[in-house]
Amino acid sequence: VIPSDLLRGLRDHKPAALARAISLVENGATGFEDLLAAIHGSLGRSRRIGVTGPPGGGKSTLVERLTAAYREAGLTVGVVAVDPSSPFTGGALLGDRIRMERNSLDPGVFIRSMASRGSLGGMATTTGEVADIMDAFGFDRILIETVGVGQSELDVATAADTTLVVLVPESGDGIQVMKAGLMEIADVLVVNKADRPGADRLRQELEVAIGLRSGQVYRHVRAHHGVAVKRDGGTEGPRDRTPPLVFGAPVPRSPGPPDWEPPVLATIATDSTGVGELVGALDRHFAHLEQTDQLAGRRKKRLEIRTREVVDRAVRRWIWSSEGQAAEVESALKDVTAGVKSPYEAAAGIVAKLLGGVGV
Numbered sequence: 618v619i620p621s622d623l624l625r626g627l628r629d630h631k632p633a634a635l636a637r638a639i640s641l642v643e644n645g646a647t648g649f650e651d652l653l654a655a656i657h658g659s660l661g662r663s664r665r666i667g668v669t670g671p672p673g674g675g676k677s678t679l680v681e682r683l684t685a686a687y688r689e690a691g692l693t694v695g696v697v698a699v700d701p702s703s704p705f706t707g708g709a710l711l712g713d714r715i716r717m718e719r720n721s722l723d724p725g726v727f728i729r730s731m732a733s734r735g736s737l738g739g740m741a742t743t744t745g746e747v748a749d750i751m752d753a754f755g756f757d758r759i760l761i762e763t764v765g766v767g768q769s770e771l772d773v774a775t776a777a778d779t780t781l782v783v784l785v786p787e788s789g790d791g792i793q794v795m796k797a798g799l800m801e802i803a804d805v806l807v808v809n810k811a812d813r814p815g816a817d818r819l820r821q822e823l824e825v826a827i828g829l830r831s832g833q834v835y836r837h838v839r840a841h842h843g844v845a846v847k848r849d850g851g852t853e854g855p856r857d858r859t860p861p862l863v864f865g866a867p868v869p870r871s872p873g874p875p876d877w878e879p880p881v882l883a884t885i886a887t888d889s890t891g892v893g894e895l896v897g898a899l900d901r902h903f904a905h906l907e908q909t910d911q912l913a914g915r916r917k918k919r920l921e922i923r924t925r926e927v928v929d930r931a932v933r934r935w936i937w938s939s940e941g942q943a944a945e946v947e948s949a950l951k952d953v954t955a956g957v958k959s960p961y962e963a964a965a966g967i968v969a970k971l972l973g974g975v976g977v
């Protein structure tokens with residue numbers, strides 16, 4: 618049961634209700650699923666932007682700068698930042714908190730950092746649910762920053778309309794990025810720390826890697842010696858006499874709206890260089906999603922994934938609970954450790970009892 622004043626507070630844009638609703642969801646406290654069900658019909662107003670990439674790349678700094686840019690444009694911003702939890706304090710990274718708090722006196726901004734430790738439903742689900750609350754509250758933009766380790770980097774793509782991948786010259790070359798799967802989820806790529814050596818080269822490598830993926834291998838490669846390469850393979854410029862270079866012919870694309878090709882931008886988050894261009898690229902991507910109906914497609918996919926996750930979470934919660942099979946599991950574990958049963962026999966026994974218990 619959800620207190621009706623909480624729903625009303627959300628609808629009336631009361632920050633205290635927002636904070637309470639988010640805590641309810643983050644802690645999985647009684648009634649949190651009822652609350653999420655109740656707001657479901659009002660979702661879809663916010664644009665959700667996932668910000669991902671290796672730790673230390675400048676995601677938080679960039680999120681702060683993006684927030685400032687959106688505020689200047691008169692837009693409200695919700696930020697969900699997933700912080701690596703310390704096994705000692707369970708706390709969020711202090712540096713992130715302090716930096717983020719610079720924006721937090723502004724009522725048009727709401728920032729929530731969540732510790733990534735032990736959430737039953739998985740971090741990506743909870744993050745998406747917190748974003749739902751922010752959406753229902755009415756933020757124009759929701760920025761979701763990941764920890765930047767492993768699967769969570771990739772999961773953000775299912776929680777966002779647009780995924781921004783932030784890399785730095787230290788991230789390695791374009792091929793490595795492709796191998797890590799980041800290229801697959803990137804709608805916009807940023808090479809941050811463009812003040813550092815190697816930024817330009819990484820940017821070029823990323824452009825080549827994107828070209829490889831879209832089948833237009835040499836499209837982005839700049840010709841040497843200032844020779845501009847024309848689309849028909851001819852050349853112009855000071856070295857007109859050079860024989861035309863042979864470029865990979867574009868692979869025929871399927872008919873329909875042109876595919877989005879992720880732009881590769883350069884930023885220096887610490888002094889806001891390139892942030893205006895980044896805002897522009899994010900807007901363009903969203904417009905592309907709308908024009909091609911991919912927005913509806915992505916959001917449907919998101920609902921499907923969410924539903925699966927919620928079922929999964931509910932089943933797991935029940936199994937380990939006292940009404941469920943906790944006692945059965947305990948005794949089966951003893952059999953396994955005593956060498957009486959294999960994990961498989963034990964698990965099969967638990968599942969059989971479970972099915973019997975719910976009368977299937």
Ligand SMILES: Nc1nc2c(ncn2[C@@H]2O[C@H](COP(=O)(O)OP(=O)(O)O)[C@@H](O)[C@H]2O)c(=O)[nH]1
Nearest residue numbers: 672673674675676677678809810811885886887
């Ligand atoms: N030189 C340089 N440092 C930056 C830039 N952007 C961020 N940093 C610094 O990089 C460090 C990590 O940034 P942070 O935003 O916490 O990265 P995150 O782990 O990806 O969130 C901080 O000390 C930032 O001040 C940049 O464009 N250039």
Ligand SMILES: [Mg+2]
Nearest residue numbers: 676677713762
């Ligand atoms: Mg960070």
